[in-house]
Amino acid sequence: MKAMVYRRYGEPRDVLEPAEVPEPKVGPESVLVAVAAAGVNPVDWQTMAGHLDTRFDVLFPVVPGWDFAGTVVRVGPNVTRFAPGDAVFGYARQDIVHHGTYAERIAVPERAVAHKPATLDWTRAAATPIAALTAWQALVDVLDVHPGDTVLVQAAAGGVGSFATQIARHLGARVVGTASPANHETLAAAGVIPVDRHGDLAAELRRAVPGGVDAVLDMYGGSAVRLHADLLRPTRGHKRIVSLADDGVRDLGGRFLFAQPDAGELHDIADLIDRGALHVPNVRTRPLAEAAHALADSAGGMTQGKIVLTVREPAEDARGADS
CATH class of the missing domain: 3.90.180.10 (Medium-chain alcohol dehydrogenases, catalytic domain)
Known part of the structure; x- marks a missing residue:
């Protein structure tokens, strides 16, 4: 073949x-x-x-x-x-x-x-599959996002980020997403609070969410992980931060995630797509x-x-x- x-x-x-x-x-x-x-x-x-x-x-x-x-x-x-x-x-x-x-x-x-x-x-x-499963496992399985949570999603206009913002909103969360300015209008139309990823990220995030956030999905790694961890409000007794880019997040009490194949979760994702609740980027x-x-x-x-x-x-x- x-x-x-x-x-x-x-x-x-x-x-x-x-x-x-x-x-x-x-x-x-x-x-x-x-x-x-x-x-x-x-x-x-x-x-x-x-x-x-x-x-x-x-x-x-x-x-x-x-x-x-x-x-x-x-x-x-x-x-x-x-x-x-x-x-x-x-x-x-x-x-x-x-x-x-x-x-x-x-x-x-x-x-x-x-x-x-x-x-x-x-x-x-x-x-x-990979992008949606990564977002699903981060937000549902690890971060346990619930209605009323404020969730920060990095690279919100990318493959994983596009699914993550939708899934977080489907779960009832308020969503803040970092992205290039060219994508801000699209994010805002989807109900996401956009933040410029290329500016002073710390200042931009504190302006957008002065009270902090309940959960973070990190895709940058490095110094961004500590910045994100500092934004977290203490909820449920542990650091609700998942990184897809830096396993050093574990030193801050968070979780590193490499998505796993899961037919049951793929079935749930397919159902959301067919019901119009989740859209492919x-x-x-x-x-x-x-x-x-x-x-x-x-x-x-x-x-x-x-x-x-x-x-x-x-x-x-x-x-x-x-x-």
């Missing part, structure tokens, strides 16, 4: 190339999916650059990518929730970095897959062959919302699955 692979660590344009690779094997609890679209995430180029070498075992050649949407081709004998032809989306992170979603097919554990939201096309569905597409350019754009911060790679029409692949 066709895929994009890298055989050593490096920059996307230097190491990523098209290749023919074996179709992944389908385990007892796995589903084989014909990939229609694959989401591009910062973790893809960070892994490719070797930045996560201490966290994951890597088996070269690597097919990058963890986000996907597509059609089920075949299921393992223990799978009960899916059948060939089902439209699905999911987060295909596994313990070893090797088989990713920048390919025509991917084998994924059943626990990492949910039925695709009926109201989304393939590209918007593929843009959703802007999506920009490129064909699979241009994956290196898409990753370079992501690494350079040259996009708003999400970038998605279009792979193929999954129905076509599913029809010929066992021929």
Whole structure:
């Protein structure tokens, strides 16, 4: 099958190339999916650059990518929730970095897959799993956001931030979001209090929320983590701050989060999307062959919302699955 692979660590344009690779094997609890679209995430180029070498075992050649949407081709004998032809989306992170979603097919554990939201096309569905799960797990599972809370979301116009502001408001929170001025009007229209991320952040935040905040979702790390922690009001006996960028947050009593695949939470997210309570941020597409350019754009911060790679029409692949 066709895929994009890298055989050593490096920059996307230097190491990523098209290749023919074996179709992944389908385990007892796995589903084989014909990939229609694959989401591009910062973790893809960070892994490719070797930045996560201490966290994951890597088996070269690597097919990058963890986000996907597509059609089920075949299921393992223990799978009960899916059948060939089902439209699905999911987060295909596994313990070893090797088989990713920048390919025509991917084998994924059943626990990492949910039925695709009926109201989304393939590209918007593929843009959703990692970003939405990260926001959901931060706000619901860790920060335990409740009505009346004031929540600070960093990078509020980005992939994770766009979902986080919506989920926080759905939970009944007042939301403050940092972003570039160009995105302030959009945030304000969505009921978010915008703060300029490029100015004097400490002063801007204290002007926006002079009484402090109840919970923080940090995406910057570094000195910003301590600044955010200083803004927190003491609530429920612990520091309600989650960082996606800096595990040093634990020294301040907060939590570092790397999202986990969770089919049940993906189902809940899909339900919110289909009910119109959660909207997918802007999506920009490129064909699979241009994956290196898409990753370079992501690494350079040259996009708003999400970038998605279009792979193929999954129905076509599913029809010929066992021929």
